[in-house]
Amino acid sequence: MITSRQIRAARALLGWSQQQLADRAIVSLNAVARLENGMVDSRISTLQAIQKALIKAGIEFLDADQKGEGVRLKSPKS
Template sequence: MITSAQIRAARALINWKQTDLSKAAGVSEMSVKNIERGTTDPRVSTLEAIRTALEAAGVSFLADGETTPGGPGVRLR
């Protein structure tokens, strides 16, 4: 699953605010805020909706160690 750090980084790459992501993913803005803060244990379906919205906007998610050492990350396609 994607991490809160990946979500924040992905938003920064495409210059989206939390409201932009919440609208694109069809989730509440409060859900996005809480996920990014790490103050909630989100549903898998919520994370999938967020990932799908960010991927549709051109973000690729990288697993831990997928391209270089250092943990999970993001990049633009």
């Protein structure tokens, strides 16, 4: 499951506001703000919608390991 820090970092890589992410994930702005502040939304579907929107935009989530969690923007395909 992605973390609030990963969501914030992914938005920063894309240059998106919270509103843009909410629009693309079809969730409320309040839900995005709560998740980014670490207040877990009771609906898993909200988190999944956000993750799906970010992946569709080219974000790749890196699982936490010995080096820590992260995100990266996929290279455009030639």
